[in-house]
Amino acid sequence: MGKNTLTITDNRTGKAYEIPIEHETINAKHLRQIKVNEDDFGLMSYDPAYMNTASCKSQITFIDGDKGILLYRGYPIQQVAEKLNYLQTAYLIINGEVPTAKEYDEWSWNITHHTMIHENIKKFIEGFQYDAHPMGILVSTLAALSTFYQDAKEIKDAESRKLQIYRLIGKVPTIAAAAYRHSMGLPYVYPDNELSYAGNFLNMLFKMTEPKYEPNPALERALDVLFILHADHEQNCSASAMRSVGSSHADPYCSMAAAAAALYGPLHGGANEMVLHMLKEIGSKNNIPSYIKRVKAGEVLLMGFGHRVYKNYDPRARIIKQISEEVFEVTGRNPLLDIAIELERIALEDEYFIKRKLYPNVDFYSGIIYQAMGFPVAMYPVLFAIGRASGWLAQWQEMLLDTEQKIARPRQIYLGAKERDLQVSKAKREAVHR
Numbered sequence: 001m002g003k004n005t006l007t008i009t010d011n012r013t014g015k016a017y018e019i020p021i022e023h024e025t026i027n028a029k030h031l032r033q034i035k036v037n038e039d040d041f042g043l044m045s046y047d048p049a050y051m052n053t054a055s056c057k058s059q060i061t062f063i064d065g066d067k068g069i070l071l072y073r074g075y076p077i078q079q080v081a082e083k084l085n086y087l088q089t090a091y092l093i094i095n096g097e098v099p100t101a102k103e104y105d106e107w108s109w110n111i112t113h114h115t116m117i118h119e120n121i122k123k124f125i126e127g128f129q130y131d132a133h134p135m136g137i138l139v140s141t142l143a144a145l146s147t148f149y150q151d152a153k154e155i156k157d158a159e160s161r162k163l164q165i166y167r168l169i170g171k172v173p174t175i176a177a178a179a180y181r182h183s184m185g186l187p188y189v190y191p192d193n194e195l196s197y198a199g200n201f202l203n204m205l206f207k208m209t210e211p212k213y214e215p216n217p218a219l220e221r222a223l224d225v226l227f228i229l230h231a232d233h234e235q236n237c238s239a240s241a242m243r244s245v246g247s248s249h250a251d252p253y254c255s256m257a258a259a260a261a262a263l264y265g266p267l268h269g270g271a272n273e274m275v276l277h278m279l280k281e282i283g284s285k286n287n288i289p290s291y292i293k294r295v296k297a298g299e300v301l302l303m304g305f306g307h308r309v310y311k312n313y314d315p316r317a318r319i320i321k322q323i324s325e326e327v328f329e330v331t332g333r334n335p336l337l338d339i340a341i342e343l344e345r346i347a348l349e350d351e352y353f354i355k356r357k358l359y360p361n362v363d364f365y366s367g368i369i370y371q372a373m374g375f376p377v378a379m380y381p382v383l384f385a386i387g388r389a390s391g392w393l394a395q396w397q398e399m400l401l402d403t404e405q406k407i408a409r410p411r412q413i414y415l416g417a418k419e420r421d422l423q424v425s426k427a428k429r430e431a432v433h434r
């Protein structure tokens with residue numbers, strides 16, 4: 001094989017430029033030397049929605065979209081979901097290795113002892129309407145937390161970053177549960193430090209008058225695995241928001257509020273909520289063909305299908321589908337599952353979806369499980385955010401420690417008006433409208 005470089009010939013000048021190839025990528029800054037005149041700005045690359053642009057170097061998550069492979073710090077998602085719990089996975093994603101027993105004890109103790117939220121935060125949540133969407137509450141409350149922890153601005157201090165990481169992984173479920181209890185008109189439930197991470201979340205959501213909440217072990221494990229499957233997914237829209245806002249050295253609470261806001265979108269984490277609305281709209285297997293027809297006509301999207309990176313079955317969707325059977329043994333079979341399975345069967349045989357490499361993604365089956373577990377539909381993206389909090393923090397910290405990174409500030413192709421005189425333009429427009 002030849003040299004690891006790219007030779008570009010600028011046909012405007014006949015000049016050739018040799019550009020180094022690193023990690024199967026060229027650094028866009030090398031394009032700037034390509035000019036016609038010395039005082040030109042030089043060439044840029046144009047890539048709307050970053051379809052083919054690497055924004056960073058990362059060691060956290062690897063995805064092979066064609067093969068449907070997902071690795072957390074090199075470990076296949078199937079092994080992580082089977083052998084670790086969520087807090088061990090969060091440690092792995094953030095610190096790079098599976099924690100030893102001693103490391104895990106310190107990690108889980110610290111997170112457990114940061115699950116409480118300031119009583120004033122509860123007053124803050126009280127300010128929302130009873131039917132406020134819990135993602136709106138989560139986004140706002142994450143930003144509000146930054147006013148309680150002024151020390152979080154010390155983003156260059158490793159100990160401060162570690163403390164904020166404990167606080168955020170500990171408090172996101174508490175805020176999520178408080179948003180749910182507020183919407184139900186129920187009193188808030190304090191964390192129970194004797195329960196697991198997922199068990200305590202179920203406690204803060206569903207405890208009523210019993211002296212001690214006892215989570216169903218099958219549901220507790222299923223929820224913990226769902227958090228694992230949602231923990232990180234490289235440079236997705238919300239992780240990019242976390243990195244971009246964090247790159248201005250905003251504190252991690254405001255950065256995570258931006259990430260959660262990005263996740264809320266129906267094309268991203270809000271899709272699990274939209275899948276349930278879609279399945280309910282379809283209503284029965286008999287109506288699937290007419291819905292597919294609407295999808296092909298471009299009237300609606302098949303929510304929970306398709307992915308920017310996966311052009312194969314999302315490995316997470318496969319695991320979630322397996323979990324659903326365990327959950328339904330406890331909760332009873334969700335009739336929407338039969339519609340989902342038939343919808344998947346039909347779509348995977350249909351040329352429209354095959355040609356576009358549209359397969360079920362992580363959101364297709366997760367909502368059906370959440371519904372069977374008793375979560376209201378609006379809570380689904382919040383459940384996604386709980387799992388993804390560790391991934392956002394890992395991406396945020398990796399960005400801060402990357403010496404090649406600085407404040408994110410893309411360029412643009414300007415196609416607007418050339419310089420013009422305001423008075424002259426105003427007079428011309430008045431004259432036309434007279």
Ligand code: SDX
Nearest residue numbers: 233236267268269271301302303304305306307308356361
């Ligand atoms: C998540 O990035 C991540 O990693 C995200 C995520 C994570 O863990 O962080 O994996 C989580 O967000 C999963 C995706 C959840 N969203 C949905 O399920 C919403 C439905 N899916 C689509 O909106 C879409 O598939 C995206 C947004 C997920 C991906 O869109 P792309 O990569 O921009 O692809 P595209 O829109 O260019 O689609 C290519 C073609 C188009 O058709 P043509 O214009 O070529 O005719 O496929 C079509 C699209 O119209 N298409 C769909 C479709 N998704 C794409 N047609 C019908 N239904 C769909 N779901």
